[in-house]
Amino acid sequence: NAGVTQTPKFQVLKTGQSMTLQCAQDMNHEYMSWYRQDPGMGLRLIHYSVGAGITDQGEVPNGYNVSRSTTEDFPLRLLSAAPSQTSVYFCASRGELGGEYFGAGTRLSVL
Amino acid sequence: KNEVEQSPQNLTAQEGEFITINCSYSVGISALHWLQQHPGGGIVSLFMLSSGKKKHGRLIATINIQEKHSSLHITASHPRDSAVYICAVLRGTGNQFYFGTGTSLTVIP
Numbered sequence: 001n002a003g004v005t006q007t008p009k010f011q012v013l014k015t016g017q018s019m020t021l022q023c024a025q026d027m028n029h030e031y032m033s034w035y036r037q038d039p040g041m042g043l044r045l046i047h048y049s050v051g052a053g054i055t056d057q058g059e060v061p062n063g064y065n066v067s068r069s070t071t072e073d074f075p076l077r078l079l080s081a082a083p084s085q086t087s088v089y090f091c092a093s094r095g096e097l098g099g100e101y102f103g104a105g106t107r108l109s110v111l
Numbered sequence: 112k113n114e115v116e117q118s119p120q121n122l123t124a125q126e127g128e129f130i131t132i133n134c135s136y137s138v139g140i141s142a143l144h145w146l147q148q149h150p151g152g153g154i155v156s157l158f159m160l161s162s163g164k165k166k167h168g169r170l171i172a173t174i175n176i177q178e179k180h181s182s183l184h185i186t187a188s189h190p191r192d193s194a195v196y197i198c199a200v201l202r203g204t205g206n207q208f209y210f211g212t213g214t215s216l217t218v219i220p
């Protein structure tokens with residue numbers, strides 16, 4: 001049981017490049033989410049999904065796309081990277097008791 | 112103004128001290144989550160509570176729904192407790208967590 005697996009751990013992009021952050025969970029959780037963490041700010045919700053085929057926007061969705069074709073996978077796509085998207089990204093899934101299980105994080109730099 | 116406020120922002124303690132971290136929130140909630148994040152590391156769930164008190168080892172979390180306040184206590188603190196502690200609330204309506212900015216704890220040997 002690996003929990004929530006995020007890849008890659010580190011990534012450097014140039015402005016305008018696109019990329020996909022991968023997230024997979026093996027706990028059969030319906031609810032999954034993507035957060036970004038910036039210095040001096042709390043974790044902020046980018047997008048979330050309450051089940052396969054269902055996604056919705058969080059607090060800071062602009063510049064990001066998500067899809068949920070299976071219960072296990074919830075990738076986050078950066079369409080055209082900007083320096084403002086430099087951040088640490090966390091994927092999470094929510095257990096039956098309501099607590100969030102977080103991945104190890106992806107540290108992204110956009111130059 | 113952030114809906115979730117934590118205090119203190121930074122805390123330095125000597126090994127063995129009793130530590131309290133506070134979390135206040137301004138909205139109605141269905142649950143509150145305490146999380147731990149080690150430097151450069153991932154985020155780990157410590158407690159999820161909606162009333163009363165929970166204990167796990169040297170960690171104790173309490174919540175007072177009427178006062179919209181929760182505390183995380185660490186007894187007999189140890190350098191390995193050095194981390195950022197994050198409070199998050201799940202609103203009574205909706206299913207999104209709202210996070211505090213964290214309390215950075217350093218325990219000195």
